[in-house]
Amino acid sequence: MQATRGVRLTPVPLAAAARGAVALAVPLLIGVLTGAVVPAVLAGIGALWGVGQDGSDPYRLRLRRLVRMGLAAACGLLAGGLALRSGHPVAVPGCLVAAALLGGAVSLRGPLASVAGMHLLLGATVGAGVPVPGPWWQPPLALLAGVALVTALSATPWLWRRHAIERDAVLAVYRAAAEALSAAGSAGAEAARRRLTAALDHAHRAMGRHLSRRVRSGTELSALRDAFDTALRLGEVTSALVWEGRVLPAHVRDVPLTLAARLLPAAGAAAAAGPNAPTAGTSSKATARPVPGRTAPPAAGTAGAPDPAAAAGTAPPPAGTPAAPGTAASDGDPAEAPATPHSVSTPQTVTPPAGTPTAPGVAPAETPATPDPAPAAGAAPRPAGAPAASGAPAPGAVPAEWPAAPDSPALRALAELAGRSGRVRPDEAAVRLPALPWHGRAAQVRYAVLLAACVLVAQLCAGLLHGPRGYWLPMTVAFVYKPDFGPVLRRALHRCAGTLVGVAAIGAVTLLTTDAYVLIGAVAAFGAVMAVGVRHHYALATTGLTAVVFVLVDMLGDHRALYSARILDTALAAAIVLVAHFALWPASAAERAAAQTGAALAAARRYRDLPADAAPGRRHALRRTAYHRLAEARRAVAHADAEPGRPGRDLAALEAAVTATERLCDAVSARNLGGGAAPASPGPQPADGPDSPASPGSSNSPAFPASPASPGTPTSPGAPGPAHPGPGSPAARCDGFCPVGG
Numbered sequence: 001m002q003a004t005r006g007v008r009l010t011p012v013p014l015a016a017a018a019r020g021a022v023a024l025a026v027p028l029l030i031g032v033l034t035g036a037v038v039p040a041v042l043a044g045i046g047a048l049w050g051v052g053q054d055g056s057d058p059y060r061l062r063l064r065r066l067v068r069m070g071l072a073a074a075c076g077l078l079a080g081g082l083a084l085r086s087g088h089p090v091a092v093p094g095c096l097v098a099a100a101l102l103g104g105a106v107s108l109r110g111p112l113a114s115v116a117g118m119h120l121l122l123g124a125t126v127g128a129g130v131p132v133p134g135p136w137w138q139p140p141l142a143l144l145a146g147v148a149l150v151t152a153l154s155a156t157p158w159l160w161r162r163h164a165i166e167r168d169a170v171l172a173v174y175r176a177a178a179e180a181l182s183a184a185g186s187a188g189a190e191a192a193r194r195r196l197t198a199a200l201d202h203a204h205r206a207m208g209r210h211l212s213r214r215v216r217s218g219t220e221l222s223a224l225r226d227a228f229d230t231a232l233r234l235g236e237v238t239s240a241l242v243w244e245g246r247v248l249p250a251h252v253r254d255v256p257l258t259l260a261a262r263l264l265p266a267a268g269a270a271a272a273a274g275p276n277a278p279t280a281g282t283s284s285k286a287t288a289r290p291v292p293g294r295t296a297p298p299a300a301g302t303a304g305a306p307d308p309a310a311a312a313g314t315a316p317p318p319a320g321t322p323a324a325p326g327t328a329a330s331d332g333d334p335a336e337a338p339a340t341p342h343s344v345s346t347p348q349t350v351t352p353p354a355g356t357p358t359a360p361g362v363a364p365a366e367t368p369a370t371p372d373p374a375p376a377a378g379a380a381p382r383p384a385g386a387p388a389a390s391g392a393p394a395p396g397a398v399p400a401e402w403p404a405a406p407d408s409p410a411l412r413a414l415a416e417l418a419g420r421s422g423r424v425r426p427d428e429a430a431v432r433l434p435a436l437p438w439h440g441r442a443a444q445v446r447y448a449v450l451l452a453a454c455v456l457v458a459q460l461c462a463g464l465l466h467g468p469r470g471y472w473l474p475m476t477v478a479f480v481y482k483p484d485f486g487p488v489l490r491r492a493l494h495r496c497a498g499t500l501v502g503v504a505a506i507g508a509v510t511l512l513t514t515d516a517y518v519l520i521g522a523v524a525a526f527g528a529v530m531a532v533g534v535r536h537h538y539a540l541a542t543t544g545l546t547a548v549v550f551v552l553v554d555m556l557g558d559h560r561a562l563y564s565a566r567i568l569d570t571a572l573a574a575a576i577v578l579v580a581h582f583a584l585w586p587a588s589a590a591e592r593a594a595a596q597t598g599a600a601l602a603a604a605r606r607y608r609d610l611p612a613d614a615a616p617g618r619r620h621a622l623r624r625t626a627y628h629r630l631a632e633a634r635r636a637v638a639h640a641d642a643e644p645g646r647p648g649r650d651l652a653a654l655e656a657a658v659t660a661t662e663r664l665c666d667a668v669s670a671r672n673l674g675g676g677a678a679p680a681s682p683g684p685q686p687a688d689g690p691d692s693p694a695s696p697g698s699s700n701s702p703a704f705p706a707s708p709a710s711p712g713t714p715t716s717p718g719a720p721g722p723a724h725p726g727p728g729s730p731a732a733r734c735d736g737f738c739p740v741g742g
Contacts, residue, residue: 013535016054019153020531023047024548025524027146028555032516038132039142041552044523045126046146048548049073049119051531052541054150058165058206059158063151065112070147072103072116073123074140080127081139092128093459096474099124100455104448107484114484121455121478129462129471130556166224167264169206173199173231174260177238178253185247193242193666197631200235203228204433204624227263232620234259234417240410240670243663252411255418409673433628443592446585451481454580458573465569472566476573479542481581483588487642488581491538492574498533498542499570502526503563506547519551582644589640590651596636597654600629604661608668619672626665633658 024047031040053069055062076099083095103117123143132139157164176192176199183192207228215221234256241248458477462470480492509522530544546566581588607626610619637654 012532013056015157016056016531016535017528019054019150020051020527020544021524023051023146023150023153024527025520026149028520028523031555032520037555038134039138039145041555042132042139042142043146043149044548044552046070046073046143046148047150048146048527048530048545048552049122050147050150050154051527052534052545053115054154054531054534056165056535058208059155060209061205062154065115066147066151066154068112068116069119070144070151073119073147074144076120076123076125077127077143078123078136078140080124080129081132081136082127083124084128084131085136093456095124095128096121096455096459097452100452100478101448103478104451105444107451107482108444108447114482118478118482121451122475125455125471125475125478129474130553132556163220163224166203166206166210167220169199169203170224170227170231171260171264173203173228173235174256174264175199177231177234177256180238180242181248181253181256184242185245189242189245193239193662194631194634196235196238197627200231200624201433201628201631203231204628223263227260230259230263230417232624233413236620236623236669237410237413237417237673239666240408240673241414243666243670244408244410252414255414259417410670413673433624443588447483447588450580450584451477454481454576457576457580461572461576462569466562466565470569472569473573473576476570477577480574481577483581483592487589487639489578489644490642492578494537494539495542496567496570496574498539499546500567501539502543502546503550503567505543506550507563509547516555519554523548523551589636589643593633593636593640593651593654596629596633597657600626600633600658601661603629604665607665623665623669627662630658630662630665 024044027040027043027047031037031043034040049069050066053065055065079095079099080092083091099121103121105117107114107117127139173196176196180189180192180196183189207224210221210225211228215225238256241252454477455474458473459470462473466472476495480495481488482491485491506522506526509519513519526544526547528544530541530548533540533542533544550566603622603626607622610622634655637651637658641651641655
């Protein structure tokens with residue numbers, strides 16, 4: 001689908017919709033034709049839950065999630081069925097509470113565990129609420145058969161699209177880099193930088209296991225690894241160029257897609273000229289709107305642009321001098337970076353970009369730039385003190401089609417990438433992105449207890465309202481109370497809206513006809529709707545699920561007209577969850593945001609303090625970890641901001657801390673490309689303190705938001721001292737809930 005008026009429309013996942021329709025219709029058709037309706041319905045329930053977990057991620061991750069979900073749901077269904085068959089009055093409530101405690105305890109340990117925990121509780125709810133005739137072992141096996149059908153349908157495209165998902169993910173990085181370079185110098189540069197981070201995170205997850213495997217050269221997977229490793233370096237360079245804050249010429253903006261066409265397999269290279277991506281030679285021009293508070297510098301590749309070492313306020317070290325201790329390497333994610341081109345004759349005045357943190361109470365310093373020594377004849381300029389072996393571009397590596405020699409370290413690095421014909425591999429690429437626990441054991445226990453209490457209350461209400469088949473209330477609680485999936489209030493509202501629309505839709509169908517084959521056709525249609533909703537909107541997914549469940553229950557023999565009852569049940573279950581969540585744990589989302597922000601600041605400090613002589617692989621690994629955790633922290637803050645009532649948490653301060661740290665990480669990236677000379681100072685430091693220029697790593701190490709563990713205290717030699725924020729600054733407000741050490 002084409003973008004209209006700058007708004008991107010996501011294509012409808014037709015393949016996933018077809019899989020959802022087939023997976024739900026086939027078991028029911030077989031059941032109607034053979035007379036085995038009950039096992040067919042149970043297989044349909046397994047297929048229904050499988051469709052809900054059939055994502056568009058790499059096949060190996062998809063299979064792991066579906067297998068774990070199926071096993072957990074089968075265990076829950078078995079336990080609930082045995083509790084119902086026992087006939088003991090407390091067996092069913094006890095089973096549901098135990099399933100909620102276990103599912104809640106594992107749900108906050110990661111995405112796969114969260115899916116398994118939720119479906120363990122869903123299986124127990126259905127098993128304890130829907131009497132099924134036949135032997136006790138039949139329902140779990142029928143459920144697994146439905147999950148297996150979805151798994152087979154989801155994995156079949158692997159036979160002819162072996163690495164297509166990974167290729168598309170890596171290609172998206174190059175497109176995002178091209179968009180970021182096109183946005184450089186405009187107000188949308190920072191948003192483009194974050195989209196590049198998201199694209200790199202997705203590609204890193206998609207490539208995952210392939211990064212640690214030995215692969216034969218010359219294969220498609222080998223080409224993908226080379227393209228991904230080049231994308232890491234491209235992200236680092238793009239970060240610095242975006243931070244320079246100047247509009248880039250077309251030959252610079254075209255480099256990412258040119259690299260994609262060269263490095264990716266043929267199918268990926270052809271896709272590089274997609275409808276939403278600028279093509280070589282025709283990159284979309286960035287609007288020359290200056291960022292508020294920033295004077296637009298000269299265009300890249302033109303005279304009059306400032307020098308990196310001059311912007312730092314320090315003279316360039318002699319060639320071959322190693323970077324100061326404590327300097328960090330750069331990131332491959334979006335960023336803003338000060339410009340560092342060569343000055344021509346007269347010194348220029350360099351003003352740090354708008355929003356760059358400075359010392360409280362001190363205006364941003366304007367540092368006169370000094371001319372850089374002219375490069376040797378016939379060679380492209382190289383930052384002083386940056387040996388070619390350290391990852392800086394080698395002299396002379398300038399594409400012939402470039403009209404002018406690159407005038408900044410970032411441009412020289414981009415020119416090197418554009419001019420390379422061989423592989424660009426860090427010696428130790430980051431194998432996988434770090435996993436970040438949700439809160440810790442205390443939070444897991446608290447969530448498990450709250451979930452169990454909500455399920456128990458819902459089960460008691462169901463017994464009073466609907467008798468033995470009141471499974472809808474606890475099932476809705478299991479779906480809604482998932483704080484790790486996003487804001488609980490929004491999820492509850494979407495659940496209610498989707499249920500209302502789904503009940504109305506299936507009610508309209510049943511008013512027209514009750515023919516079994518027509519209803520199976522309706523199940524196929526609503527299964528396709530659910531598959532689309534899983535990827536686009538939770539309310540849409542709930543609409544499809546609600547309609548399918550009504551048909552499945554009707555085929556099991558429950559012909560009661562429960563349309564209005566199910567709407568009220570959904571509203572009641574949502575109310576139970578919201579009351580428990582906001583009355584007993586109102587600050588959970590803010591606590592998670594604070595924990596994520598603290599982890600992000602710690603990762604950023606590790607990236608900053610990396611020694612200058614560290615291996616490129618180590619540098620890229622720390623850089624990716626820092627930017628990935630900053631992106632996770634930003635998402636956690638956004639989720640917390642969507643929740644009402646956040647006592648004691650200043651989310652604006654958390655967001656400001658994340659933004660400041662992103663920009664300071666960008667400064668680290670630009671510094672590393674400049675061979676250790678900081679492109680711009682984050683603000684004056686005390687002349688006689690641990691941050692003075694005489695201290696190792698001081699002037700070249702941007703200051704991150706201070707740690708409350710040691711506010712205002714000196715740090716160890718080789719690491720920059722903490723910032724000394726005023727009481728009203730974002731860093732000072734962040735001190736109260738970002739307890740990470742420097």
